[in-house]
Amino acid sequence: MRIQAFRNWFDQYVAGFTAGEDTAPDLVTNIHLKKDHSERVVKEMAWMAAQLDLDNKARDLAAVMALFHDIGRFEQYARYRTFVDHRSANHAELGVKVLRQHRVLDGLPPDQADLICRVISYHNRAALPDDDTEECLFYARMLRDADKLDIWRVLIDHYQRQDRDNNPAVELGLPDTPDISDRVFAHVVNAQIVEARHIRNLNDFKLLQIGWVFDINFLPALQQVKDRGYIEAICRTLPPSDHVTRIEQAVATWFHRKLPAISANHTRAGT
Ligand SMILES: [Fe+2]
Structure with a gap:
């Protein structure tokens, strides 16, 4: 070819x-x-x-x-x-x-x-x-x-920019209001994918992007998500709250469950 x-x-x-x-x-x-x-x-x-x-x-x-x-x-x-x-x-x-x-x-x-x-x-x-x-x-x-491995990077780059107002296309024109929708939050803490139709604002959209981690198919890709710190980076762009802490915990549990061997190696390497 x-x-x-x-x-x-x-x-x-x-x-x-x-x-x-x-x-x-x-x-x-x-x-x-x-x-x-x-x-x-x-x-x-x-x-x-x-x-x-x-x-x-x-x-x-x-x-x-x-x-x-x-x-x-x-x-x-x-x-x-x-x-x-x-x-x-x-x-x-x-x-x-x-x-x-x-x-x-x-x-x-x-x-x-x-x-x-x-x-x-x-x-x-x-x-x-x-x-x-x-x-x-x-x-x-x-x-x-x-x-997904690259889209996370594009989005995080965008959220971390000071002049992100310059490109509303990335945020799909969603309002940047401070709350998180209950249903969207419930999906992510239960390790479920968020549906686009439930999204009401930019924070919900960020949660949808966090939820993609539950839809990763191959372990090497999942390991990359963890190693690159994508989820923490998105969480840092959300207003700090108990909800965000619980989301981080749910994702950490997911990594631990799906990447047990690699997590164990890391633990050993660190001691
Ligand atoms: Fe596409």
């Missing part, structure tokens, strides 16, 4: 959105945001493929899935000026449409092209379907983990 040809197409396609001299600043910012994110997800995916000891063919497939997973984001933002799918278009489905329209995967065997499209179309679903092949679901799980 010629990965470089896909990269070239990607670069050209994305550059097309900011080609004009009078391109709006928000468009430039958000096209770059998603371009950089896509490139970093390729790296996260390659790291995961190595951890999972995949062969070269599988690594190539994983790379293409990662590179194109958010290809729909560019047209979505350019057309609707938002990343909120329910107010615009499902960006995963839109991405598959873009790949088909531009015949990007035509050089691949049809079964591989089809697999790539299915995995991309599943990457933003609340839950994976249970009626696809094990192979497809395996890649979809990998992609969802790799995607």
Whole structure:
């Protein structure tokens, strides 16, 4: 598989959105945001493929899935000026449409092209379907983990910025009010994924992002979440409260339960 040809197409396609001299600043910012994110997800995916000891063919497939997973984001933002799918278009489905329209995967065997499209179309679903092949679901799980590993970083970078008002697209335009919704809190302390429809403000949205930790599929990815301190970093951007302490405890318990061997090693190394 010629990965470089896909990269070239990607670069050209994305550059097309900011080609004009009078391109709006928000468009430039958000096209770059998603371009950089896509490139970093390729790296996260390659790291995961190595951890999972995949062969070269599988690594190539994983790379293409990662590179194109958010290809729909560019047209979505350019057309609707938002990343909120329910107010615009499902960006995963839109991405598959873009790949088909531009015949990007035509050089691949049809079964591989089809697999790539299915995995991309599943990457933003609340839950994976249970009626696809094990192979497809395996890649979809990998992609969802790799995607989250980078999205956490994007969001934390954003929350820590002084000038975050400059890009409301990242916060989906949610109000920055001080409370946390009871239902959202209850889901996270019970190690459950938060549903987008329950979100009322920015704090709830942060809790939804914390709850992604319960949806990580592979242990090496979960270990990365812990080692990179993503959850603590998000918690530090929430107003301090007993609720936040309890959330941190719930996540610590989750890490301890899911990563028992590694936790034990760390304990030994520390004594
Ligand atoms: Fe996406």
